[in-house]
Amino acid sequence: MNTGIEQPVKLYEKRIPVVTRSVKGRFRNLKSAILLLAYSVYFVLPWLPWSRHDAASQAVMFDMDGRRFFIFNLVVYPQNVFWLALLLFISAVILFFATSLIGRAFCGYFCFQTLWTDLFIWVEHLIQGERPARLRLLKQPWNAEKVIKIGSTHLIWLLVAFWTGMTFILYFGYAPDLLHRFFIGHAAYAAYVGVIGLTLTTYLAAGFMREQICAYVCPYGRFQSVMYDPETLAVAYDVRRGEGDRGRISPKGELKDRQTRLNQGHGDCIDCGFCVQVCPAGIDIRDGLQYRCISCGLCIDACNNIMDSMGYPRGLIRYDSEANLAASVPKAPYIDWKRWKLLGYVLAIVGMSAGLIYSINQRTDFEHSVQQIRQPLFVVLSSGEIRNRYQIRLTNKSDRDVQYRITAKDLPSGALDLGEMQNVTVHSGKSVIVQASVKLQPNQTKKYEHFEFVIQSLNNPTDRAVEAASFYSEKAE
């Protein structure tokens, strides 16, 4: 007895494949240009040589073993992690700024997911043909043609994904050498894990998950919509123009003429569906602004092409702001940057960038720390003198060996004892620990409770550091 049994409510909806039509136009060209630029940078950068003294001659290299990052002439040490924090802040504010101004431009044009998906779709198009051909191929039973076409598509995808992962790894070692070691099986364990992991994730994310990453996985997509204002530019369908009073209608017979359509109360949208077919997110922009829209503008290109062929004015779908679309007499779409929020973002970006540039320019070529030895805090010597000891660590970050001189300011002469290390040579990229001891007569200790160590590079007069230190002694009676 099966009363009450009905259609199950699905918790998990199977993905409907998005098979996109290719399109030509301004935004497609812009996307292609950015794709070309981004790919050139990503894939070529690890192969860019750079003359360097003590390390691999590669312009950008993240040297994990040496714990330093080489970025052209800049060497970043763990101590500079502050720069990374600042860089991330700046990037975040630029994202906020751009999103408030022109919507999800990052998603549509710069995001890796978009870029790689775009390439994978291009490969699909190249091998399997335009959308109708691909749809036909999807439906047809497995035969030689389908196997060859689908198989070669996946093969190329895998190769691209592999080279993507491989390239990522090449940033972490000297590329020609690492590549060689990778293929003869002598690379580090992490390299293989990295390449396999990235190959699989690229293949899956750009080949299969595509718009689902944007809709379900990506956190950026989620919070970018929060930054929208009524003045933010977004891909918008002009409903008033497109639908008129009586809705969209296909252009049959006399309905091809725009004036006739307007007279009959129909809008400019001829319901051709091109805007839907070209959308990589698989949405219908005519349903209004929606969270799945990545703001890439391909539907604008598609619609403009149709408008051109119909002889209607362009811009039925366009980048426009909600405020302007709702205005009784809409102006031409414009970027409204004169807003307090945006000016605040600009201020933050300029301020933090200035801070970052200043900090990078102010870096010394060496890193130092002065640590008082606290086991014990002080020692009474046989003569009754009091001794404090300090550990000075010097790291030479420059690309040549440097000699440093350590002196003390505000101490009586002879009080500072550095053993054999008054002048200490530190090799490029190495650290050295210098033990310093300061010896004072009991009656001097109060006077010299605070003094300073001065560390001076003998090779470069501007590289100088002053570090405050204190002297402990017995409590006064």
Next chain:
Amino acid sequence: MSQDNKQTQGPQTTGHAWDGDLQEYNNPIPNWWLYAFYISVASAVIYWFIYPAWPIGGSFTKGFNTITYVNDKGITKTTHWNTRALLMAETNEAVAAQKPYYTKVANTPFEQITKDPELNSFVVSAGKQIFSDNCAPCHQQGGAGKIGFAPNLTDDDWLYGGHFANIQQTITGGRHGYMPPFAEVLTDTQVSQLADYVLSLSKIAVNPASAQAGDVLFHSETAACYYCHGANAKGRQEIGSANLTDKIWLWANVPGADTIAGKEEAVKNVIRNGLNKGVMPEWKDRLSADQIKLLAVYVHELGGGK
């Protein structure tokens, strides 16, 4: 239940029904979840084959994965994979990585080590580790020592000499400090006089007459302190007798006593009861010669050596 109440929408059921209308829902988990579960199961099976996994009576399945290491006797062993062997293998790697530095320390004369910044840095960091593991229980962390228990290694007073070679010898062979008790030989007054003399050597204000008498006693055959501590009371490093003229105290906690009487009492205690506790064990069987050499340099640097 009336027919009117029949739901028109609802979940799938298993098809079982009790009491006429009591049904069991069928809510299958998502496929991705199910596949992840299957993969986990498969991974577990693979794991059983590779790693030690199943107990069988008094034994267990050892897995076909092996690991090779060199044990502390220098014998290369290959065994089934286990975390103990993994630790050994990783220790082997760490030792191998330090090896060139140790070799360099071993082949470099003491004075040259302290002139070489990088070698010296290695000594400071490696020495600290060896010291913490072996020496700190007595000499305290950082070598600060403790009066009445173990010498302070960070001052400039060395019972057996503070040159590199002395320190190396002390660590290698150990030391045994001894001072005979004088309670049965000397009267209480004599002990007080000696104590005052010893304190006066360190510029502590005591009764001058008593100290004077102590001076005489010190150099007489009655007490014969000068046998060991020397005529000038500066001690003799070849037998490890203490320098009594400096301000550093090892056994009598003179700095810890607030009154002159207290300071006197501390010294008198040592004179009466003597000492048989300055025992430093020998390390030649526990540390390698390279380690001892490195430690000698480290300890030398703690106190500035001598």
